[in-house]
Amino acid sequence: MEKSIVFFDIDGTLLNEEKKIPASTKRxxxxxQEKGIHTVIATGRVPNMFYWIQKELNIDSYVSMNGQYVVFEGKEIYSNPIDPNMLQSLSTMTAKKGHALAFCSHLDYKVSQSNHPYIEEGFDSLMMPYPEVDEKYYTHSPIYQGHLYCNPQDAQVYFDQFPDFSFVKWDSNAYDILPNGASKAVGILKMLEILDIEKENSFAFGDGLNDLEMLKMVGTGVAMGNAVPEAKAAADVITTSSSQDGILNGLIQVGLLEKDLASA
Structure with missing residues (x-):
């Protein structure tokens, strides 16, 4: 039997709107895993944001920070840090304009300002506390992803000034900052190569704008019922929402689980 692998986004996919893992998803x-199918987290989050999810689901492989840092069974297999000089330029510009940044390493994440309303708004949406402040974090830690916190009207100037970065919106006033060409799909391809798994035997579940490349690249992309329209358009299959047994139903739809077994 050929090996198969399934990649799961976190927010809006493994987690419901209450940021909890539904019992049907755990099952x-x-x-x-009992069938020998690889299960992998694929997320924009920093690893220490989802350790508890790994523990609850017994998953020790992940594609984190939108493909920038990839681990298989606890071992790093790919990393792509951002040039600190680029981060310095970005930091200088945001400081002048009153905007804010977050810097994401493989160990932690720090923000450039305290009490910034857009940072608070973004982390509230994740149901997580305000991060620690270290505006120079990029000078002493490898950074794989940044966050830009500004309103959409002000964001275009950064798009124009930093053409080597891509900015992917994840909250009303928050954008992931990545090197051009970086995505979950890149990290997934690295893992498929390491495991010698054919692309047609790969599956991915997602709901957001940072899932588009992943959903298109794998053999079968599954969009959650709560997904943004762009994700649904990119997917091969649309399941129910993350709060309505979406993972379980989607796995049955694509033939990885049998309905009778899943309901036992």
Missing amino acids: AVQLL
Whole structure:
């Protein structure tokens, strides 16, 4: 039997709107693992933001920070740090304009300002506390992803000034900052190469704008019922929402789980 692998986004996919893992999702992931199917987290988050999810689901492989840092069974297999000089230029510009940044390493994440309303808004949406402040974090830690916090009207100037970066919106006033060409799909391809798994035997579940490349690249992309329209258009299959057994139903739809077994 050929090896298969399934990649799961976190927010709006593994987690419901209450930022909890539904019981049906835990059951579905366990069933995949019992069948010998690789289960992998694929997220924009920093690893220490989802350790608790790894523990609950018994998953020790992940594509983090939108493909910038990839780990298989606890071992780093790919990393792509951002040039600190580029981060210095970005930091100088945001400081002048009153905007804010977050810097994401493989160990932690820090922000450039305290009490910034857009940072608070973004982390509130994740149901997470305000991060520690270290405006020079990029000078003493490898940074794989940044966040830009500004309103959409002000964001265009950064798009124009930094053409080597891509900016992917993830909250009303928050953008992931990545090197051009970086995406979850890049990290997934690295893992498929290491594991010698054919692309047609790869599956991915997602709901957001940072999932588009992933959903298009894998053999079968599954969009959650709560996904943005762009993700649904990019996917091969649309399942129910993350709060309505979307992972379990999607795995049954694509034939990885049997309905009778899943409901047992």
